[in-house]
Amino acid sequence: MLKVIDSAIPVDCWSCAVAHNESTLFCPHCSKIQPPPGGDYFSVFSLVPKLDLDLGMLEHQFHKLSRKLHPDRFARASASEKDWSLADTALLNDAYRTLRDPIRRTEYLLKLHGAEIGEEHAGKDRGGAPEDRSSSLGSRKDPSRVPADLLEEAFDLNMQLEEMRMSKKMGDSDPELQSSLEQANKKFNDMLNEVDRDLREQWQVWDNGEEAARLEAQKKMVSLLDRRRYINNLVRDVTDTLSN
Amino acid sequence: MAAEGRVVGIDLGTTNSLVAFMEGDKPVVIPGVDGSNLVPSVVALDPMAKDARPTVTVGNSARRTLVETPERVIYSVKRLMGRGLEEVQSELKFFPFRLADDVEAGEVPRIQLGEMRFTPPEISAYILRQLKRNAERFFGSPVTQAVITVPAYFNDAQRQATKDAGRMAGLEVLRLVNEPTAAALAYGLDRNKEGLIAVYDLGGGTFDISILKLRDGIFEVQSTNGDTHLGGDDIDNLLLAIALDEIHSEHGIDLRQHPGAVQALRKSAIDAKISLSAEQSAHFDIELPNGDRYQREIPREVFEQLIEPVLNRTAGPCKQALTDAGITPEQIDEVVLVGGSTRIPAVRKLVDDLFHLAARGKKPHIELNPDEVVALGAAVQADILAGASATTEEMLLLDVTPLSLGIEALGGTVAKIIQRNSTIPASATEHFTTGVDGQTNVAIHVVQGERELAADCRSLARFDLKGIPPMTAGLPRIEVKFLIDADGILQVSAREQRSGQQSQIEVKPTYGLTDEQVESMILDSFDNAEADFAKRLLIEARTEADSILSKVHQARTNPAWGQLRGEEISAIDAARNHLAGVKSGDDLNAIREATIALDKSTHRLAELMMDAAVTSAIRGKTMGEAGEQLNEEVTAPHPMAPAEFK
Numbered sequence: 001m002l003k004v005i006d007s008a009i010p011v012d013c014w015s016c017a018v019a020h021n022e023s024t025l026f027c028p029h030c031s032k033i034q035p036p037p038g039g040d041y042f043s044v045f046s047l048v049p050k051l052d053l054d055l056g057m058l059e060h061q062f063h064k065l066s067r068k069l070h071p072d073r074f075a076r077a078s079a080s081e082k083d084w085s086l087a088d089t090a091l092l093n094d095a096y097r098t099l100r101d102p103i104r105r106t107e108y109l110l111k112l113h114g115a116e117i118g119e120e121h122a123g124k125d126r127g128g129a130p131e132d133r134s135s136s137l138g139s140r141k142d143p144s145r146v147p148a149d150l151l152e153e154a155f156d157l158n159m160q161l162e163e164m165r166m167s168k169k170m171g172d173s174d175p176e177l178q179s180s181l182e183q184a185n186k187k188f189n190d191m192l193n194e195v196d197r198d199l200r201e202q203w204q205v206w207d208n209g210e211e212a213a214r215l216e217a218q219k220k221m222v223s224l225l226d227r228r229r230y231i232n233n234l235v236r237d238v239t240d241t242l243s244n
Numbered sequence: 245m246a247a248e249g250r251v252v253g254i255d256l257g258t259t260n261s262l263v264a265f266m267e268g269d270k271p272v273v274i275p276g277v278d279g280s281n282l283v284p285s286v287v288a289l290d291p292m293a294k295d296a297r298p299t300v301t302v303g304n305s306a307r308r309t310l311v312e313t314p315e316r317v318i319y320s321v322k323r324l325m326g327r328g329l330e331e332v333q334s335e336l337k338f339f340p341f342r343l344a345d346d347v348e349a350g351e352v353p354r355i356q357l358g359e360m361r362f363t364p365p366e367i368s369a370y371i372l373r374q375l376k377r378n379a380e381r382f383f384g385s386p387v388t389q390a391v392i393t394v395p396a397y398f399n400d401a402q403r404q405a406t407k408d409a410g411r412m413a414g415l416e417v418l419r420l421v422n423e424p425t426a427a428a429l430a431y432g433l434d435r436n437k438e439g440l441i442a443v444y445d446l447g448g449g450t451f452d453i454s455i456l457k458l459r460d461g462i463f464e465v466q467s468t469n470g471d472t473h474l475g476g477d478d479i480d481n482l483l484l485a486i487a488l489d490e491i492h493s494e495h496g497i498d499l500r501q502h503p504g505a506v507q508a509l510r511k512s513a514i515d516a517k518i519s520l521s522a523e524q525s526a527h528f529d530i531e532l533p534n535g536d537r538y539q540r541e542i543p544r545e546v547f548e549q550l551i552e553p554v555l556n557r558t559a560g561p562c563k564q565a566l567t568d569a570g571i572t573p574e575q576i577d578e579v580v581l582v583g584g585s586t587r588i589p590a591v592r593k594l595v596d597d598l599f600h601l602a603a604r605g606k607k608p609h610i611e612l613n614p615d616e617v618v619a620l621g622a623a624v625q626a627d628i629l630a631g632a633s634a635t636t637e638e639m640l641l642l643d644v645t646p647l648s649l650g651i652e653a654l655g656g657t658v659a660k661i662i663q664r665n666s667t668i669p670a671s672a673t674e675h676f677t678t679g680v681d682g683q684t685n686v687a688i689h690v691v692q693g694e695r696e697l698a699a700d701c702r703s704l705a706r707f708d709l710k711g712i713p714p715m716t717a718g719l720p721r722i723e724v725k726f727l728i729d730a731d732g733i734l735q736v737s738a739r740e741q742r743s744g745q746q747s748q749i750e751v752k753p754t755y756g757l758t759d760e761q762v763e764s765m766i767l768d769s770f771d772n773a774e775a776d777f778a779k780r781l782l783i784e785a786r787t788e789a790d791s792i793l794s795k796v797h798q799a800r801t802n803p804a805w806g807q808l809r810g811e812e813i814s815a816i817d818a819a820r821n822h823l824a825g826v827k828s829g830d831d832l833n834a835i836r837e838a839t840i841a842l843d844k845s846t847h848r849l850a851e852l853m854m855d856a857a858v859t860s861a862i863r864g865k866t867m868g869e870a871g872e873q874l875n876e877e878v879t880a881p882h883p884m885a886p887a888e889f890k
Contacts, residue, residue: 063462067640071669071730075418075629090669090727097666 014080025069025088033069036087040112041095049109051203055100062096103228106199106221115222147227157184157234161241168241178242185238188231195228251389251418251630252379253426253622256368256406258322258475259448259584261285262619263375263390269635271430271623273616274382276374277788277836278304278843282615283378286310287370288317289358302374308854310507316358320477321371323449324364325409326402328755329353352757365405365757366765369412373767376413381781381836390415391626393618394732396422396445396452397470397646399692400704401755403732408762418629420731423447424454425643426621427582428463430612432639439577440466442565444595444608445618446558447583449475453562455569455576461638466569467665468646469561476517476585478554483513486550487528487540495536505533520547521587548590555594562598568665573599579608586614642667645728652689652698661726664694671727682714686722690734704734713743778832785835789827792842796820804852812848819845 012019016030024037025044042049045061067073069092074085098104107117160181167174202224205217253271255262260282264273273281288306290299301309310317318341324332329343332353336343344354344361354361372392379387392415394406403420410417421429424443431441437458445452452470456463487509492498499505509530516526520542528540566573576599585591596602612620627636644665650658651674661672676686686709693701712720721741728734757765796816799805808816823838 063460063640066462066642070640070642072419072625072628072640073631075631086669086727086729087671089730090671093667093670094672097670 025065025092033074033081033084033088035084036091041098041108044092044095045099049112050207051106051109052200052207053099053105058096058100062092062100065092102196102199103225106203107225110218110221110225113218115218117222117225147230150227150230154230154234157238160184161237164241181238181242185235185242188235188238191231192228192235195224195231199224199228250379250383250385250387251391251626252375252387253619253624253626254372254375254390254392255423255426255616255619255622256322256371256392256394256409257285257447257618258320258450259285260615261371261375262616263379264616264619264623265379266623266627266633266635269633271620271627273619274379276303276378277381277840279840280304283371283374284319285322285371286317286319287321287357287367288313289360300370302370308850314507318355318357318362318367320449321355321364321367324353324355325368326399326405326755327353327364352755352761363757363765365409365762366412366767368406368409369765369767372409372413372415376415377784381784384781388414388416389418389626391419391421391622391629392417393421393423393426393622395447395450395470395472396424396454396468397450397472398422398732399647399702400732400734401702404756407731407733408757411762412765412767414767417731419625420733421622421625421641422452422454422465422468422643422646422732423618424452424468424580424582425456425463425465425641426619426625427580427612427617428454428456428458428621429624429639429641430617430621431580431609432458432463437578440569440571440575441578441580442562442576442599443580443582444558444562444586445470445582446585446591447475448585449473449477451475451558451561453558453565455565455571462640462642464642464667465644465665466571467565468644469565469568470646471557471561474554474557475583479517479551479585479588480510480513482550482554483516483542483547484510487513487530487538490540491532491538495532495534495538497532497534497536499532502533516542517547517588520544521589544589551588551590555591558594559598574604578606580617581608581610582614582617584615586610643730643732644668645670645732647692647702648694649704649726649728649734650691650693650698650701652691656698657696658691658693658698658701662728666728668728668732669730671725673723673725676709676722676724677718678712678715678720679717681717683717684712684714685710686712688724690726690736705736707736709738709740712740715742782830782832782835785832785839786827789823789835789839792839792846793820793823793827796842796846799846799849799853802853802856804849804856807852808849812845815845816842816849 013027013029013032013034015032016027018027018029020027020029020034024034026032027034037043040049045058045065047053066089069085069089071082071085071089074082077085098108110117160177164174164177164181167177199221202217202221206214206221209217250265252274253264255264262273262281262283264271266272275281276283283303284307286303286306288301288309290301306317307319310319323335327335329347329349329351332343342356344356347353352363352365354363355367357367372390376387376390390410392406392410394403398406406420407417424445427443427445428441438460439458441456441458443452443454443456445454450470450472451474452468454468455466457466458464484506488499488506499509512528512530516528519526523544525541525543526547527542528538530538532538566576579595579599579601581592581595586595592608595608601608624636624639625641627633628639628641631637645662645668646664648660648664649662649672650660653659661674662670676688678686687706688709689698689706690704691698691701692704695701709722709724712722719742722738723741724736724738726734726736805813819838819842823835823842826834826838829835
């Protein structure tokens with residue numbers, strides 16, 4: 001069943017009435033839990049936005065904050081504290097889920113900086129998506145962004161996949177086609193690794209570079225992510241077809 | 245801990261239910277008045293009280309009436325929880341129950357039980373109330389808060405129905421915990437383990453697999469998967485089908501026409517299944533209505549071939565869970581087995597193969613009783629929530645949502661907004677706008693599941709965003725926040741951002757009861773009045789004493805009485821006289837002890853009576869009556885599995 005929840009944001013601490021910075025999970029004065037702060041996912045972990053994160057440290061922070069925020073710790077608290085614990089923990093979990101994954105993290109940070117990125121990971125980070133769902137959902141798989149150097153290969157691969165599906169449907173086995181697809185799979189996986197290496201290089205530029213270098217890195221990452229998404233879909237199609 | 249602050253842990257199972265609590269630093273199961281830890285999840289209307297408002301009985305006593313008055317008994321109600329009319333209708337093909345005639349589409353289905361009708365949450369509430377009373381009897385003080393376990397693969401509606409049942413039983417449900425996760429908590433208590441754990445939970449009716457990461461006392465679920473229609477019942481059905489076919493072809497008798505006989509035969513099938521876990525062979529030996537005997541030897545080898553397809557259905561979910569967690573079988577450090585069906589050697593072999601255990605010199609964990617481990621874990625979670633114990637102070641459970649949450653988009657496709665295996669609480673914010681000038685409503689359809697089309701997913705709710713200020717199409721910006729809470733249940737809020745107005749949402753759950761309906765179904769509201777508590781305990785104890793005294797009195801005319809030995813009869817008489825003596829006094833404990841003593845002295849008598857009833861059903865003596873009431877198919881699951889294994 002569904003229920004309506006409410007979340008107003010006071011500026012003063014609800015408990016001790018001392019005014020505090022809005023982006024804080026606990027009142028710096030009385031340590032009581034606060035309504036969800038307005039900052040980005042990085043600020044949940046008190047991190048400066050950057051791409052090369054220490055994941056061990058992130059997990060440690062996640063556990064530490066979970067222990068303090070989780071609704072299990074507020075089972076017998078007041079109704080508002082319960083609500084805030086729920087909303088804060090949801091924010092913490094959403095933030096952790098996004099930041100711990102290298103691709104989601106990159107997409108998220110780039111979007112924070114105004115980049116327009118495709119929809120590989122449908123999720124809450126859809127800030128830039130058109131609002132009319134009827135049009136936004138119809139065009140979610142944007143076919144216009146096929147990387148030029150992959151056009152021919154992708155075309156051949158799709159032909160082979162179609163052939164494979166047909167022959168599987170008929171119950172035939174085609175060892176030659178099978179091994180050709182396996183080779184293609186390996187090749188595209190290698191490409192993925194290559195893209196990931198390139199992405200990591202750009203992370204360093206973004207994390208450490210000057211404003212101009214950052215902008216350049218941002219552009220490169222957007223196109224790398226597009227390329228990655230495309231190759232990833234191909235790999236998925238091949239894996240699905242081979243395993244079915 | 246203050247007595248009124250006690251939180252109990254409840255395993256509300258398909259076949260059996262249990263209640264447990266933390267005694268010091270150890271979870272223990274609270275036994276019922278008959279001394280048994282397991283309360284069969286069976287609810288019956290007492291046939292004795294046909295004139296007045298019928299009394300509801302729960303557990304072993306309800307189960308005993310199953311053969312004689314099957315139309316007044318319901319079991320396995322967990323399979324009906326949170327389900328719509330159509331789903332229940334297809335489920336009822338496997339049950340001997342009838343739906344009330346006047347249920348309309350969109351309403352929560354009601355089951356006809358004797359002359360009364362109950363929704364599935366109401367039936368569950370009776371079971372919960374029995375567990376609550378067992379705990380109150382044990383503590384001598386009221387119990388009002390509980391943690392209840394649910395299959396990890398339960399959807400939103402099934403979870404909400406379980407919470408509603410708790411409320412009807414007078415329990416504040418502090419948390420719903422997933423069964424496999426609860427099992428991990430029970431195992432994780434006495435060791436300071438770190439690593440990856442897989443919990444394989446094959447129960448009577450459901451299968452769950454969960455993969456958890458343990459670190460610093462934090463139990464973080466990585467992924468979960470399962471099948472809400474896969475369990476020991478399916479194995480029983482296979483054995484039953486073979487026996488029925490053979491009886492038909494060899495003796496020319498179609499037992500399927502005789503519901504009582506099918507139930508009795510199922511009991512034999514369950515006995516055979518259980519003995520095959522220890523023995524190399526089991527046999528059926530059943531007397532048929534025409535006096536013939538059906539005798540059949542089942543070697544374990546044949547049994548294992550028979551059940552292989554059923555067991556193999558657990559492999560897919562296990563592999564998917566590993567993939568979703570991004571790990572290989574070799575990375576799993578420990579495997580925990582939960583559920584009665586994991587006693588089957590072939591299940592253990594399958595688990596061994598799936599996780600490459602023997603090859604790595606490992607064995608699955610079976611140290612805790614697989615029937616009790618979920619309740620024990622629920623007690624641990626209850627203690628965490630009560631927040632007053634040093635044992636569980638450092639422990640925290642981070643669970644996930646088993647199914648993706650999505651919104652129906654144009655063309656009936658699903659736009660996923662929260663992916664499965666996301667840690668809960670989890671949230672997603674979506675923006676909506678209007679398509680027509682001046683439009684003031686936007687309709688949203690929320691679904692749960694992995695399929696691409698909304699029609700193939702589970703419909704959770706439809707709702708209208710109302711009161712949108714009239715504007716040019718596409719101009720309003722309505723922000724809708726979806727939040728899955730720590731119980732795995734969805735909450736929604738919305739606001740129109742351009743005008744700053746909070747939009748009104750009228751949420752209509754696709755399945756489920758309204759708040760008002762739940763309110764009206766709350767059992768005995770006096771139940772919670774603390775002042776009357778001692779009085780109530782005394783009255784209940786006396787009622788129980790009366791009930792057992794009258795049953796013993798009636799049993800004297802039962803043929804089974806004649807089979808008792810002389811010393812058994814005199815033991816019963818002594819216990820009976822003692823109870824009759826103390827029952828009008830005010831000494832609560834004396835009445836209880838005398839009641840338990842009488843109950844114990846009549847155990848063999850009860851068994852003899854049960855056997856006699858089963859045999860007479862096989863012979864067709866009660867079939868005429870039962871046949872009219874029931875329309876049972878062969879595959880009906882049956883609660884006659886023994887409450888405890890030897």
